[in-house]
Amino acid sequence: MNDTDRTYDVVVIGAGPVGENVAERTRAAGLSTVIVERELLGGECSYWACEPSKALLRPVLGRADALRVPGLRRAVDRPLDVAAVLAHRDDIVQHWRDDDQVEWLESVSVDLVRGHGRLDGPRQVVVSTPDGGTVRLSTRHDIAGVAGAFQYAKGYRGKARTLVDTDCGTVAGVTFVGPGVAELLHSATITVTSEVPIERLWHAVPAFPTISEVWLRLLESYRG
Known part of the structure; x- marks a missing residue:
């Protein structure tokens, strides 16, 4: 054009x-x-935050609820089918189209x-x-x-913290504070619910390249 x-x-x-x-x-x-x-x-809600995150969380929460119901525990007492969960997420976001x-x-x-x-x-x-x-x-x-239009730029400022399960070597929780953090919610959901090991998190591919800087700084802080 x-x-x-x-x-x-x-x-x-x-x-x-x-x-x-x-x-x-x-x-x-x-x-x-x-x-x-x-x-x-x-925007972020449809493809990187609200909808895909809920699609990832629903199987985890559903399984957790079923484990507490008498008579259902044995039926669901097995690992989640991660590939199926991710495939459902992809369908929800229409494969990012x-x-x-x-x-x-x-x-x-x-x-x-x-x-x-x-x-x-x-x-x-x-x-x-x-x-x-x-x-x-x-x-x-x-x-x-409108809200969500702001993208990361030079001089971006915010705060982020991780809660790490040192026995399992996984991230148990993440807190982000700052503008435009919805994009981080998606990758954080995958990290926590899928129990991605810390050493593998270095190779995670977030929604946008700039977001990887946030994860790398968190990991550097943890390793330090």
Whole structure:
């Protein structure tokens, strides 16, 4: 996509649940609307946090509940089928494809620009697209920067702590404090519920490369 100038009534940065709702409502009010997203429509909740994490937790919690029910313990007293659990997670997130979300966005007549959006002056947004192009968006009314739109950047600050089971060599719990930590929830859920050994956690592949820095710092702190 080459350099392009477009004008809308409303520009929404971030296509998570809030961004999608803002875009749908402004369009329903008769305002021309465009939504900017550099990843997948639906945002962290649909693909990296809420939904996949619940898909991973449900079998663990279901088994734990069944073990407490008289007559069921022997039926479930065996390890989880990790491959099946992960396959179910993949189905829930539609294998990280957002075709259905794109179809919905088209059905409500909201335009989509894929890429990294940044403010470039009053009511101005510049989007760097995946193919190296640039789209310049102007808005007649406002720019909506919604929750989840912020991505990690140089100078990011936050806190993270791990609770390690030293006997088993696994992570028993993780606490994250800071902006945009939802992406970490997914990898933390896999780490804790799957009882990934510390030495193997070094090779874990999180949702985005920048997130691996958080895990590496936690591991370096633990080893130190």
